[in-house]
Amino acid sequence: MRKNWVLNIQLLAIFGVVVFLYAFASGRNQKREITKPEVEIVDNNNPFLTPEMVNNLLKEKMRGSFSVAKEDLDLRIIEEAINNHKLVDSSEVYVSVDGRLKAIVTQKTPIARVFDHNDTYYIDYKGGKMPLSGNYSARVPLVYGSITNSYSKEIVGLLRLIHDDEFLKKNIIGLQIKTDGSVVMKNRNYSYDINFGRTIHMERKFNNYKAFFQKAVQDTVLDAYKTINLKFIKQVVCTK
Known part of the structure; x- marks a missing residue:
């Protein structure tokens, strides 16, 4: 009986440590600043758009700087801004594990x-x-x-x-x-x-x-x- 009680305490302790580490890592991840974005243009054999054009659009939506905390980013608004460009058919914007903002842009055909x-x-x-x-x-x-x-x-x-x-x-x-x-x-x-x-x-x-x-x-x-x-x-x- 005593062994089961000790085992339960150990499991609770391990669970607590895991939760703490997850919360700590998640908090640091949200506070991490976004680095300069990577832009991928789908079908770049027809370069109506350039990565520089998309980068400028992203920078404009991020108030002139890419040094923004991840928690302050609204990816939906950024994606909508790219999609509103008259040469863009669709886009997907996300933040990678290492804190890099990535945008995959499909041009109109x-x-x-x-x-x-x-x-x-x-x-x-x-x-x-x-x-x-x-x-x-x-x-x-x-x-x-x-x-x-x-x-x-x-x-x-x-x-x-x-x-x-x-x-x-x-x-x-x-x-x-x-x-x-x-x-x-x-x-x-x-x-x-x-x-x-x-x-x-x-x-x-x-x-x-x-x-x-x-x-x-x-x-x-x-x-x-x-x-x-x-x-x-x-x-x-x-x-x-």
Whole structure:
């Protein structure tokens, strides 16, 4: 019985020491000052943003200094500030065990560049408006014409199809939006117009175009055409 009593006291003592050490370490951790942050830009092959730009934004939210106690940090507010940047799609901000502030930033993905009178900007993958960057210019199709139609769900879907397909992404360099919502496209290496028509049966039309293109390249007749008409989903009509 006495042995059990002594054992219980020892266990309580050990538990008390553990709790004390945890509380002590936790307190020191909260008082620890944050060191200069590390910024990781996802997909840095398209450097619209730079770590320096994000660092400046972080420094602004931290009142000009990175010497801030961990307990005084509001990571949610810092994350929201980064997410509000017009080139940022999302971000994750956290503090590592060694007290380093880390930010993982995902940039927006442009799928087209719009020319609208005196204004120019990107349309991102989610269909939003994305400003140009002084650091990098994306190689995406140019969109012009009746721009009021360019934000429709169908047009954004069309631009996504082009962006996600390696052949189309490489070859389609321009889209003119007509007032009736139909689309005329330009190919990178040939002067003909691609009369795509309205944004219906889009995948079927693109499949028709790719099949036609592969055959016409082999026959070396593409330079002879002025118009490639994809309006009819069962055939491709060419005009010389």
